[in-house]
Amino acid sequence: MAFGGQSQQRWGDNSINAADFIRDFQLTDLAGRVCHSFPTRGRSWILFAFFGLDGQSAQTLKVLQKLADGYKESGKLTVWGISQETDETLVRAFAAENGITFPVMLDHHLYHSGLYGIPYAPAVFLVASDGTVQRKALGHKPTVLSDMSKRIAAFAEIAEPVEI
Template identity: 25%
Template sequence: MIKWTVGILIAVLIISGIIIKMVKSNTELTESIETIQAAYVTSVIDNESGLEKGKVPPNFELPTLSGEKVKLTDYKGKIVILNFWASWCGPCKVEMPHMQNYYKNNKDATNVEIIAVNMTSEERGGQKSIEKFVKEYGLTFPILLDNDGIVMDLYNIITIPTTYVIDTDGVISQKILGPMDDKMINELVENLK
């Protein structure tokens, strides 16, 4: 009985060692692939599209939820927080209250505008999902609808939320991948004043 138990224990340890080695090897391979992909994506985004820091981002015109047409160039002379999001995106749900809080507290006192471009072509529930999200989070800044995904493609949006901070000269100051909070938004804006 003891030999049997010891044998099973040794077999479990050997199998565990093999599994750990395979997972570690797979993790290193995955990290290498992700590093290469990130370098390629950064290269494509930064060198070919004009979306890197210090460049003027592509202009676009999109409708708002109420049907008005808005152009990015309408906001030249202001600091623009240009955010790409979707209603099903968990990190977007975390970020939106912070953006709304900043907007509510600063829209009249600063030269800052928040523009949230909904990736409407990727929405799972259509415009009703967007309207429900906007109401639930009490969003009062402009919500633009990228119905055909053209702006999403133009800005090479792969991860959401993605935010571009554009200075008063209409030049990209920062690109943020992932959710922002109040502190980050304040710091990004303060660095441009």
């Protein structure tokens, strides 16, 4: 008995979009610190990225590290990486190899990826203090990341955005 080709269907992007409100979440980073989005976004915008251990994710995380470093003094941006790989040893090595110093968490059982409808990694979301998504990038998208930098600079009241 044959069943229609559902397994071959291509599903669209069901991830959160600009102007959507994110559900708050709590994860523990690799250093054992609890990272909770609700109180954090009350103090700053959050830039979070779901990532894998691949070249596109590495490129994206390096840009996010540049943004984290560039806006650190303003106190207006928090950057988090959420790994879809859950082997802590592999994730630590990947983060170290790529010079990532911002908090990195593990998405056990891809729970949060499912919650946000992440179709693939990297997936980056810029979230304002009120919880609304300002911008998203699926895949390594330098022009979108540059636009995120401009939005962060405007929010932080910094004349020159960090260049991507």
